[in-house]
Amino acid sequence: MATQLQIARTGTISDEVKFVADVENVDAELIRENIAAGRLVIPANKLHLKTNLRPTGIGRVITTKVNANIGTSSVRCSVESELEKMRAALDAGADAIMDLSTGGNLDEVRQQLLAQCLVPFGTVPIYQMIVDRNVEDIDGEVILKVIEKQAEQGVDFFTIHAGVLREHLPLLENRIAGIVSRGGALLAKWMLYHNKQNPLYEMFDDLCDILAEYDVCFSLGDGLRPGAIADATDKAQIAELRTLGELTARAQEKGCQVMVEGPGHVPFDQIQYNMQIQQEICHGAPFYVLGPLVTDIAAGYDHITSAIGGTAAAFYGASFLCYVTPKEHLGLPDADDVRAGVIAAKIAAHAADIARGLKGAAERDKKLSAARTNLDWQTHLGESLDPQTAERMHRQACREIGVEELPSADYCSMCGKAWCSVRINKEIREAIKKQDAAKK
Ligand code: SF4
Secondary structure, three states: OHHHHHHHHHOOHHHHHHHHHHHHHOHOOOOOHHHHHOOOOOOHHHHHHOOOOOOOEEHHHOOOEEEEEEEEOOOOOOOHHHHHHHHHHHHHHOEEEEEOOOOOOOHHHHHHOOOHOOOHHHHHHHHHHOOOOOOHHOOOHHHHHHHHHHHHHHEEEEEEEOOOOOHHHHHHOOOOOOOOOOHHHHHHHHHHHOOOOHHHOOOOOHHHHHHHHHHHEEEEEOOOOOOOOOOOOHHHHHHHHHHHHHHHHHHHOOOOOEEEEEOOEEEHHHHHHHHHHHHOOOOOOOEEOOOOOOOOOOOHHHHHHHHHHHHHHHHOOOOOEEOOOOOOOOOOOOOHHHHHHHHHHHHHHHHHHHHHHOOOHEEEEEEEEHHHOOOOOHHHHHHOHHHHHHHHHHHHHHHOOOOOOOOHHOOOOOOOOOOOOHHHHHHHHHHHHHHHEEEO
């Protein structure tokens, strides 16, 4: 039972590679080659594949993917509400789900979510390691037990913060926001208390063995990602990235698929450099970024700040965007926040795919533009990234102009009938056609 990476290295095209190639409308050999080179991953736990997983590829030669984080907290903890959030994310087009639950029965929440999750499903196992114990009490046995348990449940990718090292901690001295990653902060606390190296780093080979057995993909966590614009691209972030590069090579050597996680809060002008340096240091492994958020001052609108950064990131090198919801920094998102976050990230991903000239990326745009020009509202609304919202807004506009049926509206409340350039254009085109016909 080999991993997708090991299979690809033998030159074989697996069923999962075929599936991804069909969905992406590319040659299966291109997918295989990129997996073999460590530049593309298909996070697909063998056990999740046996139940309901539809394989998804993540890499630069195919469309940019979007992840939605959901999960309970100690304050709000209901499986039903997490299922509702997952449904909202998938309806809005999320390509992957991460369960970041920290409240309630984590095994139960995960199991119920996985049972209904058709897309790659990720977790951050260290969260479960501190259930009912202090972080200082985590030991090797606890680490292996939790990771094995979650792999057995069918989790497809794990965020593993193995790159935060003891020697990186003094580099944080001048930071404004310190460590904002929960996993990074917990491990830093553990290292300071025990005066020892990060246990996930020390046990990395053992972790590789478990992940390879189930083909769980590594998502090497950026525990020292900047959480403020002023901290971006600092020594601590780059030092950790260098360790992530070393771990990428080690995990791939052991047959594991690897993605690398990235920042965070990054000013727009530093995004290109951040993408390039990751690709260089981490041997082209798919880059999975949180945002990046291009300003710190948009509380309540951070789905927008991250979409701006996400477009640039996906244009310059990222393959996978983690969404950010409007509630970022403010509270636990609900289903509406999840929906808004996914749509914003989908816009960012799609805009980047068009700009980098990905084959077929602009076809849907062309179709929608033609429909818009022809006042074909049904196609216009249906091809939108968020048809539900588009239709609700258009129905409201129709009521304002006294039109009941959507297809019959030949203008909207924005400009009014006499000023509707789309309608006027249609009339001009029809008049020219008539004149041309008369001349023949
Ligand atoms: S009224 Fe204005 S906004 Fe509405 S369809 Fe016509 S041109 Fe477009």
